[in-house]
Amino acid sequence: MTPDAPPAxxxxxxxxxxxLMAVRKLPSMVFGIPLIATMSATGRVWLVVLAxxxxxxxxxxxxxxxxxxxxxxxxxxxxxTQGILTTNRRSIPLDRIQDVSIERRPLARLFGVATVRLETxxxxxxxxxxxxxxxxxxxxxxxxxRSPRTATATPDIAQPAPxxxxxxxxxxxxxxxxxxxxxxxxxxxxxxxxxxxxxxxDYDRDQIERTIGAAPDIAAHWMSLLTVAATLLAVLxxxxxxxxxxxxxxxxxxxxxxxxxxxxxxxxxLTRTEVVVGIARIxxxxxxxxxxxxxxxxxxxxxxxxxGSNDAGGRQDMAPFARPPEIAAIVTxxxxxxxxxxxxxxxxxxxxxxxxxxxxxxxxxxxxxxGIVFPPALFGLLLLPxxxxxxxxxxxxxxxxxxxxxxxxAHGVLAQCEWTVPRDAVQAVTLSRTWLQRRLDLVTVRxxxxxxxxxxxxxxxxxxxxxxxxxxxxxxxxxxKWETERDSDVASVHxxxxxxxxxxxxx
Amino acid sequence: xxxxxxPPMLPLDPRQVAxxxxxxxxxxAALLVAAGIAEVALFANDIPSGIVAGLALIVAxxxxxxxxxxxxxxxxxxxxxxxxxVASGWLTQVHTIVPVARVQHIDLAQGxxxxxxxxxxxxxxxxxTDHSRVTVPGLARAxxxxxxxxxxxxxxxxxx
Numbered sequence: 001m002t003p004d005a006p007p008a009x010x011x012x013x014x015x016x017x018x019x020l021m022a023v024r025k026l027p028s029m030v031f032g033i034p035l036i037a038t039m040s041a042t043g044r045v046w047l048v049v050l051a052x053x054x055x056x057x058x059x060x061x062x063x064x065x066x067x068x069x070x071x072x073x074x075x076x077x078x079x080x081t082q083g084i085l086t087t088n089r090r091s092i093p094l095d096r097i098q099d100v101s102i103e104r105r106p107l108a109r110l111f112g113v114a115t116v117r118l119e120t121x122x123x124x125x126x127x128x129x130x131x132x133x134x135x136x137x138x139x140x141x142x143x144x145x146r147s148p149r150t151a152t153a154t155p156d157i158a159q160p161a162p163x164x165x166x167x168x169x170x171x172x173x174x175x176x177x178x179x180x181x182x183x184x185x186x187x188x189x190x191x192x193x194x195x196x197x198x199x200x201x202d203y204d205r206d207q208i209e210r211t212i213g214a215a216p217d218i219a220a221h222w223m224s225l226l227t228v229a230a231t232l233l234a235v236l237x238x239x240x241x242x243x244x245x246x247x248x249x250x251x252x253x254x255x256x257x258x259x260x261x262x263x264x265x266x267x268x269x270l271t272r273t274e275v276v277v278g279i280a281r282i283x284x285x286x287x288x289x290x291x292x293x294x295x296x297x298x299x300x301x302x303x304x305x306x307x308g309s310n311d312a313g314g315r316q317d318m319a320p321f322a323r324p325p326e327i328a329a330i331v332t333x334x335x336x337x338x339x340x341x342x343x344x345x346x347x348x349x350x351x352x353x354x355x356x357x358x359x360x361x362x363x364x365x366x367x368x369x370x371g372i373v374f375p376p377a378l379f380g381l382l383l384l385p386x387x388x389x390x391x392x393x394x395x396x397x398x399x400x401x402x403x404x405x406x407x408x409x410a411h412g413v414l415a416q417c418e419w420t421v422p423r424d425a426v427q428a429v430t431l432s433r434t435w436l437q438r439r440l441d442l443v444t445v446r447x448x449x450x451x452x453x454x455x456x457x458x459x460x461x462x463x464x465x466x467x468x469x470x471x472x473x474x475x476x477x478x479x480x481k482w483e484t485e486r487d488s489d490v491a492s493v494h495x496x497x498x499x500x501x502x503x504x505x506x507x
Numbered sequence: 508x509x510x511x512x513x514p515p516m517l518p519l520d521p522r523q524v525a526x527x528x529x530x531x532x533x534x535x536a537a538l539l540v541a542a543g544i545a546e547v548a549l550f551a552n553d554i555p556s557g558i559v560a561g562l563a564l565i566v567a568x569x570x571x572x573x574x575x576x577x578x579x580x581x582x583x584x585x586x587x588x589x590x591x592x593v594a595s596g597w598l599t600q601v602h603t604i605v606p607v608a609r610v611q612h613i614d615l616a617q618g619x620x621x622x623x624x625x626x627x628x629x630x631x632x633x634x635x636t637d638h639s640r641v642t643v644p645g646l647a648r649a650x651x652x653x654x655x656x657x658x659x660x661x662x663x664x665x666x667x
Binding site: 306426427428429430431432433434435438446448449450451452453457469472473476 | 513589590596598599600601602603604605606609633634635636637638639641
C-alpha cells in the first residue's frame with residue numbers, strides 16, 4: 001500500500017500462544033475420543049495410538065499456523081501475513097485504526113499473554129486480531145499505534161503520557177450497581193430451571209398431605225400457596241444474586257483514564273479487557289437511566305464511536321453506573337457539550353394522539369374481536385388506559401433542541417435516554433411520514449450517524465412539518481466547518497473512511 | 508403534499524417510466540408463466556379453471572400499464588450543490604437529505620435497460636449506518652454525471 005514505508009521486521013506471536021490454542025482445543029479433542037472409541041471396537045491400544053496421532057497432528061497444525069502468522073508494524077500501516085498454503089497478506093493503515101483493545105481472558109492470563117484487537121471503521125469485527133502476544137508486546141503495539149506517526153523512527157515505548165483517572169468504580173459502587181443488576185432475562189432463565197425441578201416440589205407436598213391426613217385439603221391449599229411463594233422468593237433472590245455476580249464479573253475494577261486525546265477503559269474480574277477510545281472517533285453521547293436506579297439518581301454513559309464497539313448495544317460503556325456530575329465530567333473531557341434539559345422543546349401535540357393510536361389501537365381491535373367470540377374478554381378494555389396514559393406521558397418526556405453545535409434529544413417515560421449528537425457527526429437526515437403521520441401532519445426526523453448498531457437511535461418523533469424542515473436544514477449546515485477544519489485532526493473524523501483509491505477512480 | 512421550506516423537488520426523467528415498464532413486463536411474464544403452470548396443475552381439480560390465470564392477468568396488466576407511472580411519480584429529487592435530497596415511498600414517505608460534505612464516494616450505475624433509455628442510477632455512500640447507501644434511480648445520464656462531478660469536485664478540493 002505504501003511502498004516508500006521503511007521495511008518493518010515481521011514478528012511472530014508469542015510461542016505460548018501455541019500452548020494456549022492447544023488447551024483451548026482440548027475440549028473438542030476430548031469429545032472426539034468417544035467417537036473414535038465407537039468406530040474402532042478392535043481394542044484399547046489402537047484407541048490410544050489414534051488419540052496420540054490426532055494430538056500430534058493437531059499440535060503440528062497449530063505450530064505451522066503459529067509459524068506462518070507474522071505481523072509487522074511499519075511507519076504507516078500494520079501488515080498481518082497468515083496462511084499455510086495460500087498466504088493472506090493484510091495491510092491496515094495505522095490512521096484507519098479506531099481502537100486498540102487488549103483483552104485478557106482467564107486462560108490467557110494463566111499463560112501470561114493477551115489478545116490485541118485492532119478495530120477499524122469497517123464492519124468486520126475480526127479485522128486485525130493478534131491472538132496472542134505477551135503483555136509487554138501488547139503494550140508496545142498499543143504504544144506504537146497510539147503514538148504520533150513521527151515517533152515510529154524510534155519505536156521504543158514512548159514516555160508514558162500522564163494519565164488522568166476520569167472515572168473509577170470502587171467496591172461500594174460496584175455493589176450498588178450489582179444490586180440493580182437484577183434483570184428479567186436472568187429471572188426467566190432461573191424460572192425455567194425451577195420448572196425443571198417441579199417434580200421435586202410435587203413429591204414433597206404429597207408426602208406432607210399424607211402425614212397430616214386429618215385436614216388434607218387445607219394443608220394442600222396452604223402448602224401449595226407456600227410453595228408458590230417460596231419458589232417466587234427463591235427465583236427473585238437467585239435473580240438478584242445472578243445479576244450481582246454478572247455485574248461484578250464484567251465491571252470489577254472499572255477504571256476510565258484519559259491521556260493525550262484517548263480514553264482508556266479497563267474492567268473485568270476474570271476476563272480483563274482494556275479498550276482505547278480516541279476522542280476524535282466519538283460520534284455521540286448517550287445517557288441512560290434505568291426504571292428504578294434512574295429514580296435514585298444513577299445513570300450510565302455510552303459513547304458511539306466510529307467502527308462500533310464490542311460492548312452490548314454497539315456503543316462503548318464509559319460509565320456504567322455514575323452520578324450526573326461524574327457523567328458530565330466525562331462528557332466535557334470528550335469535548336462534547338453537556339446535556340442541558342432547560343432549552344429542550346416538546347414535540348408536536350399530535351404525538352400524544354399518534355402514540356395512543358399506535359399503542360392502543362391494535363389491542364383495542366384485538367379485544368373487540370375477542371369480545372364478539374367471548375364477551376368477558378371485553379373486560380380487557382379496562383387495561384386500555386395504560387397505553388393511553390403512557391402516550392400522554394410520552395410527549396412530556398420526548399423533547400429535543402438544536403443548541404450550539406449539537407442536537408439533544410430526550411425520550412422515554414420509565415427508562416429514559418438523553419442523546420447528545422454533535423452536528424459534525426450527522427451523516428444524513430431523513431424526514432419520514434407514515435400514512436397516519438400525514439393525516440395528523442407530523443414528521444419523524446431521523447438522524448443517521450456512523451458506527452451505530454441496533455434499533456436504538458436519536459430520532460425526533462412527531463414534530464410539525466415546518467419545524468422538521470427547519471431542524472433538518474440546521475442539522476446539515478456543516479459546509480463551513482468542514483472546509484475550515486479540513487486539515488486539522490478533528491476533520492479526520494469525517495474524512496473519507498474508505499481508501500483514497502476510491503476517490504481516485506473518478507478523476 | 509411537500510413539506511414547506513425544503514427545496515422544490517424535481518421528478519425523475521420521464522424515460523424512467525419506460526425502464527420501470529420493462530421491469531414490469533419481466534415480472535408480469537414470470538407471474539404469467541407461474542400462473543400457467545398452476546392452471547395445468549389444478550386442471551384435474553373441481554375448481555373452475557381460469558381463476559388463477561384471470562387473477563394473474565389482472566395483476567400483470569396492472570404491473571405493465573399502471574404501476575410504472577405510479578412508481579415514477581412517487582420519486583423526486585433535488586440537488587442544491589450543498590446537499591442532495593431524495594424523496595420516495597408510498598405508505599411511508601421518506602425524504603432523505605445527504606450533505607455533500609458527508610459523501611464518502613459516489614457510484615454511477617447503469618444497467619442494460621437503463622442504458623437503452625439513457626438514464627442512470629446515482630448511489631451516494633456515507634459513513635452512516637441506516638443510509639450508508641442513498642440511491643437516486645432514473646436520472647438522465649447527463650444530469651447524473653453533472654451531480655457526480657459537482658460532488659466529486661467537493662470531495663477533493665484543489666488539484667492534488
